[in-house]
Amino acid sequence: MAVARSGRLASLGDPLDFVLNWMAPKLAGRGPGGYSIRLVSRDTRSCAQGAREAVEELVRDENAAIVVTLAGTEVLPAVADACEAAGVPCLSSTFPWQVYYYGRGADDDRPFEWTYHFCWGLDDIADIFADLWERVDDSGSRKPVGCLWNDGPQGTWSRNPERGFAAVARARGHRLVEPEPYREPATTLDDHVKAFRDDEIDIVTSAATGRDLALFRAQAAEKGWQPRLITCSRWLAYPPSVTRGGELPAQAGVGTLVYWTPAHPYRSSIDGMTAAELADTYEQTTGRQVLQPLGLAYALLEVAYHALTTADDPTDRRSIAAALGATRAHTMAGLLDWTRGPVPNVATVALAGGQWQPGTRHDYELAIVTPGKVDGLPVTGDLVTT
Incomplete structure (x- = not known):
């Protein structure tokens, strides 16, 4: 595993680290063809160089048969590219598939050879967010939306006129309404605030970090303006908490995508554990509030195990890569089907719509406002606007 144990992405590494420790004894005696499965990891240090070095160590020192990762905008492509160059199967998640696939240089006729991914698409996010936007006004009108987009990969691909x-x-x-994209991390977002206020925008959408989102909300408040609803797709997997000074956290009341919660009707293909049971185990073991990436972290190991046990030769990396590309399995992240696309190397994750609202067990909890395309997912709250 290439996992962030230090640096700014360490909180994203927590679920994968937990799953590694939880699953290691379960998989140890279940290797294919008499072989044992050994789970090892290296710290990516939350940077591209650290990611490349982690892959090099896993291949050179551990003879890794497959590398799995959850990572960020810079780290995940670095892990995948290093695996592609080294000829090692790689499985990753938590990164919109268009950015992963087209952003790394593949196209419809030239897929990757070694690297595979499962996630939602930017188009899926737009559909979910539009469901939320259209609840702001029940008149049936389509309100204009202010776009708080950065100049990085997610902002650039969000603006793509065809695939974004x-x-x-x-x-x-x-x-x-699209002001010029800002450089991340932002130092000021006054121009965006002014453009949205002047255009009488009620809804703002973004892929900002929590820090930049907080800056935007603070500068908007200084000018006496606030949108009725903000939707944001990035860094919203992490539960907000009330600050020491009592100020509302940046994510409070923000609508976001929902890809995994304890309420999801998913279960493990390895031991039958449900999403609710996995979440409860995580919270009891760590003492921390459950994170959405936990379900995807678990599914990474499920799919890796499936590929190893269905490969014609589990000692041959090319055979394992072929097994990944042929995988269709029900997992802790739902049905993952690489035989269906939308492009080679990619399987999709169904999304619902949610909002961070004051909770009963935690400061803030993710209310499911619309089930989206997740069959059997209960709605647990109504959308709240200002």
Whole structure:
């Protein structure tokens, strides 16, 4: 495993680290063809160079048969690219598939040879967010949406007129107000605030970090303006908490995508554990509030195990890569099907719509506002706007 144990992505590494420790004894005696499965990891240090070095160590020192990772905008591509160069199967998640696939240089006729991924798409995010936007006003009108987008990969691909977020949002009838993208991390977002206020925008959407989202909300408040709803797709997997000074956290009341919760009707393909049981085990073991990436971290090991046990030769990396590309399995993240696409190397994760609201067990909890495309997922709250 290439996992962030230090640096700014360490909180994203927690679920994968937990799953590694939880699953190691379960998989140890279940290797294919008499072989044993050994789980090992290296710290990516939350940076691209650390990610490349982690892959080099896993291949050179551990003779890794497959590398799995959950990572960020810079780290995940670095892990996948290093595996592609080394000829080692790689499985990853938590990164919109268009950014993963097209952003790394593949196209419809030239897929990757070694690297595989499961996640949602920017188009899926747009559909879920449009569901939320259209609840702000029950008149049936399509409100304009202010776009708080950075100049990095997610902001750039969100603006893509064909494959990004913008194309789906416009197809749903929403006019997008798009100031110039900001450099991340932002030092000021006054121009965005002014553009949205002058255009009488009620809804803002973004892929900002928590830090930049907090800056935007603070500068908007200074100018006496606040949107009725903010939707954000990045860093919203992590539960907000009330600050020491009592201020509301940046994520409070923000609508976001929901890909895994204890309420999801998913279970393990390895031992039958349900999503609710996994979440409860995590919270009791760590003492921390459960994170959405936990379900995807678990599914990474499920799919890796499936590939190892279905490969014609579990000692041959090319055979393992072929098994990944042929995988269709029900997992802790739902049905993952690489035989269906949308492009080679990619399987999709179904999304629902949610909002961070004051909770009963924790400061804030993720209310499921719309089940989206997740069959059997209960709605647990109503959308709250200002």
